[in-house]
Amino acid sequence: MKKLHFQPVKGKGPEITEAIIAEEEITSCKKEFFALHLVIEELAVNIADYAYPDGGDGYLDVLIDKTPETITITFKDGGTPFNPLERKMPDVDLPLEERGIGGLGIFLTVKKMDEVKYDYCNNENVLTIMKKISNE
Amino acid sequence: MEEVNKYKNQGVEKVSFDVTNLTYIASSGIRVVIFAKQKLGGNPEIEFINCSDEIYSVFEMTGIQNYINFVKK
Numbered sequence: 001m002k003k004l005h006f007q008p009v010k011g012k013g014p015e016i017t018e019a020i021i022a023e024e025e026i027t028s029c030k031k032e033f034f035a036l037h038l039v040i041e042e043l044a045v046n047i048a049d050y051a052y053p054d055g056g057d058g059y060l061d062v063l064i065d066k067t068p069e070t071i072t073i074t075f076k077d078g079g080t081p082f083n084p085l086e087r088k089m090p091d092v093d094l095p096l097e098e099r100g101i102g103g104l105g106i107f108l109t110v111k112k113m114d115e116v117k118y119d120y121c122n123n124e125n126v127l128t129i130m131k132k133i134s135n136e
Numbered sequence: 137m138e139e140v141n142k143y144k145n146q147g148v149e150k151v152s153f154d155v156t157n158l159t160y161i162a163s164s165g166i167r168v169v170i171f172a173k174q175k176l177g178g179n180p181e182i183e184f185i186n187c188s189d190e191i192y193s194v195f196e197m198t199g200i201q202n203y204i205n206f207v208k209k
Binding site for chain 2: 104
């Protein structure tokens with residue numbers, strides 16, 4: 001298990017994303033890399049931009065656990081309680097002209113991962129994503 | 137999105153994205169396409185040049201691939 005620590009500041013999401021996807025556990029998932037990159041950016045940007053609306057000394061801990069079959073990444077922050085899975089998912093069957101632009105990030109996260117879980121405990125948002133790895 | 141916004145209501149007929157060197161897209165990229173279609177006015181054509189299969193799959197997942205003209209150059 002690897003643990004990374006960040007200070008989530010508004011606008012720093014892409015920087016946090018780059019640091020996470022540079023880890024060997026992620027780069028070694030060749031086939032899953034595109035999906036992991038996408039999902040990590042969605043979550044890191046959300047946390048950086050919205051978890052601590054008043055700024056201050058926030059934190060984001062990222063835990064990466066890789067087994068031969070799966071990769072599991074956990075995002076923990078002590079910011080505003082927020083369950084992204086309760087967000088209204090976008091209606092992807094609506095004509096483009098009538099679409100909203102909210103909820104696309106979490107929608108793609110759920111689509112791209114094999115498991116997405118949210119929990120709030122010990123004053124922390126705990127979001128866990130899991131993807132099965134193809135071994136070829 | 138700011139870039140697209142500059143051309144609002146100027147009779148833009150087509151927005152073309154050359155994504156030859158783009159290896160990755162997130163929801164922010166999807167939002168730019170929706171934004172261009174909704175806010176520019178006049179229902180402009182959206183074109184993607186040399187879109188990779190993986191990026192296409194994200195458009196497909198969000199159901200907007202039918203609103204984009206994909207071309208290879």
